[in-house]
Amino acid sequence: MSTDPGSWGVELRDVTLRDGLQLVGRAPSTGRKVEVVRELLALGVPSLEIGSMARPDLVPTLADTLDVVDALTPGELERCWVWVATPGHVRRAAERGVVNFQYCLSVSDAHNRANLGRSTEASLDTVPDGVAAAGGGRVQLTLATSFTCPFDGPVDPDEVVRIAADPRTAGTVDVVVCDTLGQAAPAEVASLVARVRAETPPRRTGFHGHDTWGQGVANALAAVQAGAEFVDGTLGGLGGCPFAPGASGNTATEDLLFGLRPSWLTPSSFADVVRLAERVVADLGERSSSKAAQGARSRAEAFGWVVR
Known part of the structure; x- marks a missing residue:
C-alpha cells in the first residue's frame, strides 16, 4: 500500500451525533443536530452516524433521533447511519425513512448483557430478522468489544472471526471491528482486521476506535493499512460508552482527517472542520482532545494546514 495518505481512498465516517x-x-437541540449534519455533509464528510434507537431513558441525549431523521431529506439520509440492536429498532427507523442501519452486538457476552440485556448468541439470532426488516436498506454488522471487555478482559480474536463468519450475519453489507475501550495496540488492530477480511464473507470492513490509551490514530492507520475501507471519528474526540467503564472519547475526526488526507480534504475545508468542532464542543460544555486541532491553532504560520 502506498504511504501517501491521499492515495489510500479510505472513508471517514463522523459519529459525533451518536457515540459522541x-x-x-x-445534548444539542434537534435543530442544532440537523445543522451539524448538513454542515458536515457540505464540507465533504462522506457519511455520518446521526443517532440511536436505544431506550431514551438509557441514553437521553439521543432520544430525539427520529426527530432528526424526520428533518432530513432522502438524499441526506442516504449518507446517514442509525445505531440499532433489534429487528424492532430497524422496523421503527425504516418506517421513518432510515436506509442505513448499524446493527450492533458485543463479542463479549458480559458486555452484551450489560449493553443489550441478552447473550451474544441471542443477539446473533436476531440478525436475520434485522436484515429482513431493513427492507432493502443497508445493514452493517458492528462488533463491539472486539479487543477487550470491561468485565472479562481480553477478547479472543478467534471469537471475533467466528461471529463475523457466522451464517446468521448473511446479508450484512459491512463488518465494523470496534475497539470499544480504546485499549488495543496497532499490531493487534492490523492483525484482526486482516483476519476478518481474509476469513469471513466479502464485505467492506470498518474500524471504530477510541483514544483512551492514546493509540486512536495509530490504530486507525493500522486498520487502513490492513485493508479497512472506513474508520469512525468524532468532533473533538467526544464520546464514550455508558456500559463500558474505562472508555474515553472516540478518536477525533480532526486527527483522522489530518492523518488520512482524503481526496476531498483541503486546508480550507480542514479549517472549517476545526471551527465546527470547536463550536460543537463549546456548546456542550466539553473540552476537545484533538491534537490536530491544537496544532491547527498554533503559530506555525508557514505550515499550510494552520487555521488562520
Missing part, C-alpha cells in the same frame, strides 16, 4: 453524545451532560 452518549456521555455528555447536555
Whole structure:
C-alpha cells in the first residue's frame, strides 16, 4: 500500500451525533443536530452516524433521533447511519425513512448483557430478522468489544472471526471491528482486521476506535493499512460508552482527517472542520482532545494546514 495518505481512498465516517453524545451532560437541540449534519455533509464528510434507537431513558441525549431523521431529506439520509440492536429498532427507523442501519452486538457476552440485556448468541439470532426488516436498506454488522471487555478482559480474536463468519450475519453489507475501550495496540488492530477480511464473507470492513490509551490514530492507520475501507471519528474526540467503564472519547475526526488526507480534504475545508468542532464542543460544555486541532491553532504560520 502506498504511504501517501491521499492515495489510500479510505472513508471517514463522523459519529459525533451518536457515540459522541452518549456521555455528555447536555445534548444539542434537534435543530442544532440537523445543522451539524448538513454542515458536515457540505464540507465533504462522506457519511455520518446521526443517532440511536436505544431506550431514551438509557441514553437521553439521543432520544430525539427520529426527530432528526424526520428533518432530513432522502438524499441526506442516504449518507446517514442509525445505531440499532433489534429487528424492532430497524422496523421503527425504516418506517421513518432510515436506509442505513448499524446493527450492533458485543463479542463479549458480559458486555452484551450489560449493553443489550441478552447473550451474544441471542443477539446473533436476531440478525436475520434485522436484515429482513431493513427492507432493502443497508445493514452493517458492528462488533463491539472486539479487543477487550470491561468485565472479562481480553477478547479472543478467534471469537471475533467466528461471529463475523457466522451464517446468521448473511446479508450484512459491512463488518465494523470496534475497539470499544480504546485499549488495543496497532499490531493487534492490523492483525484482526486482516483476519476478518481474509476469513469471513466479502464485505467492506470498518474500524471504530477510541483514544483512551492514546493509540486512536495509530490504530486507525493500522486498520487502513490492513485493508479497512472506513474508520469512525468524532468532533473533538467526544464520546464514550455508558456500559463500558474505562472508555474515553472516540478518536477525533480532526486527527483522522489530518492523518488520512482524503481526496476531498483541503486546508480550507480542514479549517472549517476545526471551527465546527470547536463550536460543537463549546456548546456542550466539553473540552476537545484533538491534537490536530491544537496544532491547527498554533503559530506555525508557514505550515499550510494552520487555521488562520
